[in-house]
Amino acid sequence: MLSGAAWISVLATITVLIGSALWAERRYSGYTKLPARFDWRLRAASFMPRSIVLWMTPVVFVGILALIAWIGGNAPPERMHGDPNTGVFVACASVIWAQLFVLWLVGRWARGAA
Numbered sequence: 001m002l003s004g005a006a007w008i009s010v011l012a013t014i015t016v017l018i019g020s021a022l023w024a025e026r027r028y029s030g031y032t033k034l035p036a037r038f039d040w041r042l043r044a045a046s047f048m049p050r051s052i053v054l055w056m057t058p059v060v061f062v063g064i065l066a067l068i069a070w071i072g073g074n075a076p077p078e079r080m081h082g083d084p085n086t087g088v089f090v091a092c093a094s095v096i097w098a099q100l101f102v103l104w105l106v107g108r109w110a111r112g113a114a
Contacts, residue, residue, distance in 0.1 A: 017058035061095040
């Protein structure tokens, strides 16, 4: 069973993901397309509509977090190898980092494109 702190971290992470996507929507409203993929030198390799680029990561990660939280809360104790709360905390930190990295890449591209 997940602790209250784990559920709070999931809700806080979802709030950060949605808030950062809303912020980025306003920040990059002047662009119709944004880079969706970057090559190994961190240069834009392909472009997609702005809303898809900015909302794909939060939508996918909210689904992943929901699945991780559901499994952590419903898996039988004998199937657990460690504390499920730790997995939830690591997942929350990882998805926040990934969202910030995507926004950093887009911002870096936008500064160079302007």
